[in-house]
Amino acid sequence: xxxxxxxxxxxxxVFDETSRPLDPHEVLLHAQRFVPQLGIATVYRALKSLxxxxxxxxxxxxxxxxxxxxANLHHHHHFQCRSCQRVFDLDGCPGDVAKLxxxxxxxxxPPGFTLEDHEIxxxxxxxxxx
Amino acid sequence: xxxxxxxxxxxxxVFDETSRPLDPHEVLLHAQRFVPQLGIATVYRALKSLxxxxxxxxxxxxxxxxxxxxANLHHHHHFQCRSCQRVFDLDGCPGDVAKLxxxxxxxxxPPGFTLEDHEIxxxxxxxxxx
DNA sequence: ATCTTTGCAAAACCTTTGCACTGCG
DNA sequence: CGCAGTGCAAAGGTTTTGCAAAGAT
Numbered sequence: 001x002x003x004x005x006x007x008x009x010x011x012x013x014v015f016d017e018t019s020r021p022l023d024p025h026e027v028l029l030h031a032q033r034f035v036p037q038l039g040i041a042t043v044y045r046a047l048k049s050l051x052x053x054x055x056x057x058x059x060x061x062x063x064x065x066x067x068x069x070x071a072n073l074h075h076h077h078h079f080q081c082r083s084c085q086r087v088f089d090l091d092g093c094p095g096d097v098a099k100l101x102x103x104x105x106x107x108x109x110p111p112g113f114t115l116e117d118h119e120i121x122x123x124x125x126x127x128x129x130x
Numbered sequence: 131x132x133x134x135x136x137x138x139x140x141x142x143x144v145f146d147e148t149s150r151p152l153d154p155h156e157v158l159l160h161a162q163r164f165v166p167q168l169g170i171a172t173v174y175r176a177l178k179s180l181x182x183x184x185x186x187x188x189x190x191x192x193x194x195x196x197x198x199x200x201a202n203l204h205h206h207h208h209f210q211c212r213s214c215q216r217v218f219d220l221d222g223c224p225g226d227v228a229k230l231x232x233x234x235x236x237x238x239x240p241p242g243f244t245l246e247d248h249e250i251x252x253x254x255x256x257x258x259x260x
Numbered sequence: 261a262t263c264t265t266t267g268c269a270a271a272a273c274c275t276t277t278g279c280a281c282t283g284c285g
Numbered sequence: 286c287g288c289a290g291t292g293c294a295a296a297g298g299t300t301t302t303g304c305a306a307a308g309a310t
Contacts, residue, residue, distance in 0.1 A: 002264095003263095003264060003265065003308085003309050003310075004309075004310095005264090005265060005266080005308075005309070006308095007265080007266070008265085024299085024300080025299090037266095037267080038266090038267090039266070039267045039268070040267095040299095040300090041266080041267065041268080041269095041300090041301080041302085042265080042266055042267070044299095044300060044301070045265080045266085045301095046265095058193075060192035060193035061192055062190035062191055062192055062249060062251075063188075063190035063196065065298095065299070065300090066193065066300095077238075079238075079239060079240070079243065079245075081243075082246065088240065088243075090238045090239070090240075091238060091240075108207075108209075108220045108221060108252065109209060109220070109252060109254065110209070110218065110220075110221075110256075110257070111257070112256075112257030112260060113209065113211075113218075113254055113255065113256055113257055113260070114254045114255040114260055115252055115253075115254040116212065116253050116254040116255070117252070117253040117254070118250065118251065118252050118253065119192060119249075119250070119251040119252075119253070120248065120249070120250050120251075121192075121248065121249040122238065122239060122245055122247070122248050122249075123245075123246050123247040123248065123249070124239065124243055124244045124245040124246040124247070125243065125244040125246070126240075126242075126243055127240065127241070127242030127243055130242060130243070130244055132289090132290095133283090133284050133285070133288095133289060133290065134284075134285090135283080135284070135289095135290060135291080137290080137291070138290085154274085154275085155274090167291095167292080168291090168292090169291070169292045169293070170274095170275090170292095171275090171276080171277085171291080171292065171293080171294095172290080172291055172292070174274095174275065174276070175276090175290080175291085176290095195273095195274065195275090
């Protein structure tokens with residue numbers, strides 16, 4: 001049902017060539033190297049469709065517009081540079097590393113609440129901005 | 131320089147009476163019980179000003195528009211209900227509870243990166259939606 | 261030939277800003 | 286009275302949508 005178009009191919013190629021989460025405008029700019037007349041609406045539609053297919057994942061950080069990255073089955077979190085605002089993948093989950101068990105999180109939830117998931121974001125300076 | 135107006139008083143009162151983070155529209159609706167003709171622009175300006183004065187804090191969750199709550203000096207994180215989308219304060223930091231040290235987070239940052247801070251958000255179901 | 265996808269422009273949200281008016285100090 | 290604060294409406298930024306034209310199968 002998903003037709004193969006130059007636009008979709010260009011957008012997928014951008015994700016294949018980039019390991020860092022990108023926002024829609026960045027996707028547009030990179031993909032326009034392959035399809036110059038590409039429009040932003042097509043980018044948004046492709047992001048939604050690629051997301052539905054599980055090929056890309058949404059990276060939502062507090063106070064930031066959504067970014068997107070190639071789907072990565074590993075459980076991982078993100079690091080945002082406070083200088084350049086770029087976002088980078090982390091290799092693992094701090095909870096895992098510290099032997100955090102679900103009970104450790106559960107113990108914080110108010111009585112009667114059910115814990116299902118957690119999100120962790122680290123902040124600091126990336127190598128280039130250090 | 132901050133003048134005492136009915137509008138500001140109404141907005142502050144909303145925060146004094148609510149423990150849960152509120153978004154600007156919720157603040158408007160609640161404050162309009164005291165000042166019916168209150169406008170949304172005034173809410174945004176008051177939120178900024180109250181934030182600058184340290185009386186309220188911004189609560190940014192991934193993929194959500196900003197919410198605001200009365201400033202709380204305790205280090206704490208938030209819980210979002212996946213059913214009603216409301217946000218609740220947690221009493222402590224999971225990192226503290228689990229004896230997570232800064233080194234545990236630092237060990238995850240890529241070489242050359244500097245870690246400055248972290249954010250943790252828990253997700254699940256609140257008591258009413260359980 | 262059919263039916264999805266695209267590009268453009270308009271619309272929908274959320275937030276900010278310009279400006280004349282209100283009202284605090 | 287002087288100026289900060291307010292309300293409205295317009296403007297900005299991001300994302301979504303309507304629609305006619307282009308293009309994939």
